[in-house]
Amino acid sequence: MKYRIVVTAIILLNSLALIAQPEMYYGDISRLGKPFSKDPHVIRYQGRYLMYTSAPPSKTGDDAMQGWGIGIAESSDLIHWKKIADVPPSGELESKGICAPCALLVNDTVHLFYQTYGNWRNDAICHAWSTDGIHFTRNETNPIFHPMGEWTSGRAIDAEVYLFNNQYYLYFATRDPDMRIQMMGVVVSPLNGGFKRESWTQKCDNAILSPEFPWEGLCTEGASIIQKGEWLYMFYAGAYNNRPQQVGVARSSDGLKWEKLSNKPFLTNGDPGTWNSSESGHPHIFEDDDGRTYLFFQGNNDQGKTWFISKMEIGWNESGPYFK
Structure with missing residues (x-):
């Protein structure tokens, strides 16, 4: 009898795990042999969707890549994704790795913005x-x-990077001089600047968004911007990875001064036993050609041993975004 009870309990737990798995559930296994994809950014390009993600260093071997890189996956429906390529580090500047991609489509060209990795304050x-x-x-x-x-x-x-008021706004995360608190700032560039170093002008002498609520811990990062009417909306991550990281929303009329919409997260981590119980973090808000918008985000339930990416559709009203 006890054996039957245990077996039944295991079956029920497995069923619940399957129920908790979302419709989109992407994790690249090509580099570690287990699902591991972070920091999603999606565009629609040349008749398909492309998703750029942070990809970890691959295992040692003839095909091993040095440091973190950027993975590329494609989809025809925003649900089922297939890994198709990598953007590996290049040159001395990127020798320790690159990650956290942002893809901006300008006419027929994809502009990729990303960070170097492993250089701490540099x-x-x-x-x-x-x-x-x-x-x-x-x-x-x-x-x-x-x-x-x-x-x-x-x-x-x-x-x-987001086009607003006939300029490009580049939002970034940085840390205080003690490298303890993560916060955000902004710079702008003219349309004809070619995204070169000399084209950017810093527009803040202090953080434009910083942690203040308990759920944000010591970190606000991972900005993703969309315009709806007169407002810019910023989806951002609060708290460091798995502490748990969750998603908040702020808005701005000028792209420089931001107000948070709530002292609570917009998207929380999942309940115990669900796929994202350790966190729901690093958001990306994507608007499709038909005007529908989706919030992509990363999550896991094992404190970062694996990482998956999922999405939820977002609706809009006079108060801002809501889950459809």
């Missing part, structure tokens, strides 16, 4: 461009940005 934002979304040419002025001022350590990660 990590900075870089840029590359591509006419097929797969093979990228580096900006000759890389790194294109790191912040200045007594409020910051000089580190810049988690780039988000």
Whole structure:
């Protein structure tokens, strides 16, 4: 009798795990042999969807890549994804790795903004461009940005570039001089600047968004921007990985001054036993050609041993975003 009870309990737990798995559930296994994909950014390009993600160093071997890289997956329906390529580190600047991609489509060119990895306070934002979304040419002025001022350590990660008011706004995460608190800033560039280092002008002498609520811990990062009417909305991550990281929302009328919509997270981590019980983090808000919007985010239930990416559809009303 006890044996039957145990077996039945295991079957029920497995069934619950399957129920908890979302419709989109992507994790690249090509580099570690287990699912591991972080920091999603999605575009629609040349008749398909492309998703750029942070990909960890692969295992040792003839095909091992040095440091973190950027993975590329494709989809026809925003649900089922297939890994198709990598953007590996290139040159001395990127020798320890690259990650946290942001893909910006300008006419027929994909502009990829990303950070160097593993250099602590010296990590900075870089840029590359591509006419097929797969093979990228580096900006000759890389790194294109790191912040200045007594409020910051000089580190810049988690780039988000958005066209607003006839300028490009680059949002970034940095840390305080003690490298303890993660916060965000912004720089702008004219449309004809070519995203070169000299084109960017820092527009803040202090953080534009920083942790203040208990759920945010010591970290606000991973900005993702969308415009709805007169407002810019920023989806951002609060708290460091798995502490748990969750998603909040802020809004702005000028792209520089931001107000948080709530002292609670917009998207929380999952309940115990669900796929994202350790966190729901690093958001990306994507607007499709038909005007529907989706919030992509990373999650796991094992404190970061694996990482999956999923999405949820977002609706909008006079108060801002809501889950459909």
